[in-house]
Amino acid sequence: FQSETEKKDEIGVATGLAWTANGGDITTIEVLTFEGKGNLQITGQIGDVMQESAQAALSFIKSKAKQLNLKNDFFEKIDIHVHVPEGAVPKDGPSAGITLAVALISAVTEIPVKKDIAMTGEITLRGHVLPVGGIREKVLAANRIGIKTILIPEKNIKDLVELPEQVRNVLEIIPVNHMDQVIFHTFGTETPKRKESPTRETKKKPEKGNEPVLN
Amino acid sequence: FQSETEKKDEIGVATGLAWTANGGDITTIEVLTFEGKGNLQITGQIGDVMQESAQAALSFIKSKAKQLNLKNDFFEKIDIHVHVPEGAVPKDGPSAGITLAVALISAVTEIPVKKDIAMTGEITLRGHVLPVGGIREKVLAANRIGIKTILIPEKNIKDLVELPEQVRNVLEIIPVNHMDQVIFHTFGTETPKRKESPTRETKKKPEKGNEPVLN
Amino acid sequence: FQSETEKKDEIGVATGLAWTANGGDITTIEVLTFEGKGNLQITGQIGDVMQESAQAALSFIKSKAKQLNLKNDFFEKIDIHVHVPEGAVPKDGPSAGITLAVALISAVTEIPVKKDIAMTGEITLRGHVLPVGGIREKVLAANRIGIKTILIPEKNIKDLVELPEQVRNVLEIIPVNHMDQVIFHTFGTETPKRKESPTRETKKKPEKGNEPVLN
Amino acid sequence: FQSETEKKDEIGVATGLAWTANGGDITTIEVLTFEGKGNLQITGQIGDVMQESAQAALSFIKSKAKQLNLKNDFFEKIDIHVHVPEGAVPKDGPSAGITLAVALISAVTEIPVKKDIAMTGEITLRGHVLPVGGIREKVLAANRIGIKTILIPEKNIKDLVELPEQVRNVLEIIPVNHMDQVIFHTFGTETPKRKESPTRETKKKPEKGNEPVLN
Amino acid sequence: FQSETEKKDEIGVATGLAWTANGGDITTIEVLTFEGKGNLQITGQIGDVMQESAQAALSFIKSKAKQLNLKNDFFEKIDIHVHVPEGAVPKDGPSAGITLAVALISAVTEIPVKKDIAMTGEITLRGHVLPVGGIREKVLAANRIGIKTILIPEKNIKDLVELPEQVRNVLEIIPVNHMDQVIFHTFGTETPKRKESPTRETKKKPEKGNEPVLN
């Protein structure tokens, strides 16, 4: 199952816990950004509620642009594509909210998400983490697939009582109630920041041919 | 229930009273603004009538831009995101009108809404407050959750007669018929105004690099 | 019923007569304009036919821009919001056409509509007033609510024969067949004109900071 | 029936013959143009086929812009509103094509359509006139309402045999197979042309305030 | 049937063979171009598949812009209207692909299509001609209406065996498998080219009034 759990750190990728008709499963959220005009595209047979979750996650991140060291017009000059494989499997619900936010933060800061961590929780515009359903099934699936650490909403702690002793010993289960905590556990810092890239900027300039002549 | 009643003052947040199949409940309205092109986005499984309420609330506020100390092109340079958690629960109806207006005013003036106050009432473009349904259930829910003060439409006073003596003693119930009164009770002033931020403007300029050189 | 009949003169507001499943009623049409890009927004659960009425009313007014003393690009620099409370009650039909036109003229000229007057009638692009249904019920409702004067399409005069003597004595019923007459009776003049506001224009300039320096 | 048959010459108005469940009737097509961005709006509960007819009629006219003495960017700087009262009555079908074209030509050239003339016929992009249904009913309705002259597609001549002698004596029925003929009969000339308005252009300039100062 | 078979050469017109519930028929495709912003409009009650055919035909032609002697930004400065009379008759299917392409090439090069030729065949983006259905019915209809030459997909040759001897003697049936052949047979040359019109360009300039003054 190595490929499904995404062992490698990668930029713009986060692992969610999903609750399906067949029990718990994990979901990979992929985010790419490229030059554009501020559009957000979401693919992977995503339902209305999950689309709204992605929009809420993006707005939360826009409101933290300064802390993430993103320039004023950062979001107006890129397009964002959020994709959730497998492309033919319908997905919905609010519980991917914090996973979407983590993948988006990773994509815009270009900082990879920590390895072997998965998460579930609804996000609000202010970054609060709301409880979700299917916790028991999600945790069992994470354990089965080899995840080491999972983040769950604080209000879902009560749902853990039924888990087998063995699972609780292997898995680190971290309750969270705000994105600040989610960010700390997924990036290893409370303040992930995009690095300025003055070199790249300098390289680009000649292509535009608008260099001021200093003489 | 501390997190649900939003004890902390926060900018861009207001608490409404909702009437659902399960009785009364409270609803948090969240508003974020960020650099943009004048778009309004509403998420949280919001029905047609409630979407139109949000648009009416926004237009009312646009017509008061000068009084709120917002610049001429203020609304053309931002995008506004209104979200109503929980994201998977469908919401509709006109009764969140004044709550939407209060959250929007808080967001654009950057002034927090007073604590422990909830409200219900349809808004018109001119700021009149129209009566709504489910007053008894809404008031009982507010009391149960720990709200101190609620605003209801003046024309709904007649619906209060059936409330238990005990509830009427604990809760301050304020009838309103215009947004002027709603604003006074939620912001503590009839004239909330956005502070000018000349410092920030000055800081931004160097980023644009278009300063005329005077020599 | 003071609030429903809108006793106060107000800008951008006109009172229509509606014909519902429950008999006649009055409808308030609210119009706000603000800086924008030429968009028209119509809210209040408005059906297709009534939306087209609003568009026809607006086009009629655009064709009279010069007579209303509106500048060449007046409509390209504003957005217009038409709202018809109560927001949850579906409304439709062509009979609000002239009321929509009156509310729009009031909003763009900033001249209030006369008090205690209500109206019904379909509008055409050229300002003709076409007959509508439910005249008897509408007139009775206007009388009941305290309206003093109502405008009805000339071709609906035949529908008045069944009204009680007492109603015809109290109410002034004015037949109209063109918007010229509607405008005269609602604004007290055949030529309502927006006042030039050179002072305001002068005040705006410094905000843009593009003043040529004459030295 | 004076108002229905539009006895007065008016700009942007043409009279069509319609075939309804209740037999033949006449339809007034109204066209307004005003400053805009090249948009076409069609109201009056118009079905898909009739909307496409209006678009075909407009494209035909755009292809004749030079002959109509319209400037190169004439259509990019105006919006066009086509309305067909009565606003609540659904209308459809291709047979209003030539009437739509005549009303549009009248609106853009500012030349009124001749009096007492009505017409029916599908239009193609190249201005051909195709046959339509309900000719007998349409002609009888035109006669009943007081129309003097009607234009019908040449291929519909065969449908006239069943008309009463009396109707054929009173009505002038003119078969047409191309818009050239339709234009000749409705405008009294094969080449209606918009008058240049140099005076108006000169008056506009001071409003823009961008005149270079030559000194 | 003279008008249906379009005896005259005309620009922007091509004749297709259609297969309907009533047997074979011919379809005229009309294309107009005029100043615009790169929009494609398709009218005539056209179904999804046929709309996609028109888009594929247009893309094929855009990819051949240089060979057709069209300027770099040719397609960005025009709007294209494709109409298929009779406007009320629903049409669909991929078999008008090559006819759409021929009408579009004629419109953009301003070169008329040869007389008395009709065609059927699906087009691909690279100009390949794919087989279609109803060949026997289409050929019989072409013969009945007086068409002299028809183009059919090479892979449909096998469908011709059932045609009567007499039809095969009168009609010239040309199999094609690429648009190169279709273009040769419909324009009489493999390389139709739009004529430069320097005179017209020169005439336009004074209208814009932005001529630099050289003194």
Next chain:
Amino acid sequence: FQSETEKKDEIGVATGLAWTANGGDITTIEVLTFEGKGNLQITGQIGDVMQESAQAALSFIKSKAKQLNLKNDFFEKIDIHVHVPEGAVPKDGPSAGITLAVALISAVTEIPVKKDIAMTGEITLRGHVLPVGGIREKVLAANRIGIKTILIPEKNIKDLVELPEQVRNVLEIIPVNHMDQVIFHTFGTETPKRKESPTRETKKKPEKGNEPVLN
């Protein structure tokens, strides 16, 4: 079957393996690019899932723009048309993902795809290749049609066990798990690059006629 298997190398074309109700088949993906504004158009009766596949394939390629030697604003200045003949046959599913990516890479780099190769596999935003259904039927169809080499997802190797010995001897079946491998096998290099065309750029300039005259 020569035309179906596309024996010739061509730019912007790739061959997929499809799984239909009638068993396996091959699908040609065609891509054209031309001057435009960054739009993506997909035709050929393509379902939602396959449309999302095309968008994911395009985003993957945009994220590799630098490696493909595409300029910064390359994708903003072109429109892309993806077409999948036969135009009337509905197509859907995620399994054309890598074929879409290969056809797109060929179109934007102007490098033809190798001959006699077909492929199947879902693509993710990061270029991973996910398993698909119908492998046995697809391979048998490729063999029947004369394909020499096919690429299948690594995770589908297990589906090959049931193939006849004879098929496994004739066909080269290459398992892939990332687009890097797909690109190597379809272009013969891991790094296909668009050639700079300075000559063409130089030729274009005179067409714009805005050359500054230095004298």
